[in-house]
Amino acid sequence: MTQAFQKLAAIRGMNDILPEAGARWEQFEAIVRDWLQSYGYRNMRAPVLEHTRLFTRGIGEVTDIVEKEMYSFTDSLNGESLTMRPEFTAGMVRAAIEHNLLYDRPQRVYAMGPVFRHERPQRGRYRQFHQIDVEALGFAGPDVDAEMIVMLARLWRQLGLTDIRLELNSLGQPEERARHREALIAHLEQHRDILDEDGQRRMYTNPLRVLDTKNPAMQAMADSAPRLSDFLGEASRAHLQGVCDRLDDAGIAYRMNPRLVRGLDYYNLTVFEWVTDRLGAQGTVCGGGRYDGLIELLGGKPAPAVGFAIGVERLLDLWSQGEAPEARPECDVYIVHQDEAGQRQAARLGEQLRDAGLRVVVHAGSSGFKSQFKRADASGAQVAVILGADELAAQVASVKWLRSTQQEGSGQQQVPFAELANVLLPGRPKAKSAP
Structure with a gap:
């Protein structure tokens, strides 16, 4: 007797985008492309699949993404470990190195598409979601950091979004973080009894991320921890001040957040997030910063870089709550x-x-x-x-x-x-x- 065929449905956390919603996506993407082109950014596309070692080396082996969230598998044909991209930057940098894009000039590039993380699905957080990724490769100064933030403020205005605020911090340079790390570990050891399981696990491998805790019982400990800003050298302070001066010139309000660290190991100096209270717990709409060491870490000649990523589903959710333009009809x-x-x-x-x-x-x-x-x-x-x-x-x-x-x-x-x-x-x- 033939067994009844089980009805198929989409994988949990990987959502269909139906034609009515797809029209809004196309409208949004057209706005984004025009906006990026107005700042000289050009489209670049890298594969969805990359070697797993690209992400373990670039993102960091003790990050949540690498430890818990990557979709990795062994290729049955050659035994290689492959991963569906959990973020864009590592793949974009790999492509820039492989094709020698920085040989004669810096590059402003962007990509749009799906990324994959094995997370618990909830509003604004899915297992397949979409990002707009923007990278300025080969640029060293605070002017490009600030320009990226200013251009994001322009996009929010174009979309009619007002309830997004900017948080800013500096992670300094590796040697400054090393001194801060030593002091931070000593502080965490003194409060070992209140650290949760995640904090205990990260205390020695990635102590900076312990400060990013959402555990209410650890907030006072995190607030009293040594601040990285107290360990910054003159050059790092000058870079941060350069960013702030240019944001002031542009009339963009921001809040310095000493606990803002981002979730990836490759950042240095400027880090920033645009956040909102209108999306519940998943309030980060856009995040980014500078990653001057990543190109060399992945095998390229040393070169500075800065970039950001926008969560498309979250931004569309936010846009739909306001007076977004009506979707274009099917035909004329x-x-x-x-x-x-x-x-x-x-x-x-x-x-x-x-x-x-x-x-x-x-x-x-x-x-x-x-x-x-x-x-x-x-x-x-x-x-x-x-x-x-x-x-x-x-x-x-x-x-x-x-x-x-x-x-x-x-x-x-x-x-x-x-x-x-x-x-x-x-x-x-x-x-x-x-x-």
């Missing part, structure tokens, strides 16, 4: 027809209208005019083009304006096939810009 023109001859003429007219720059849906299959008009209205089209037997005999199309346009009040009109595009173009809906 919907063509309805009566029989096979009408369907064939509709296909020819559809191609002509697309040549003129209009977005056209030709009704598929055969059904009555009533159901076709219902589908035309649901598509959001501005106009329906009708091809019945009378229209075909006269070589004209009947045009019915479905929504308010400059043709309003004209009712249904007949237009020769050759003139159809010229009549329809004035009614083409203009894409709304972001507020």
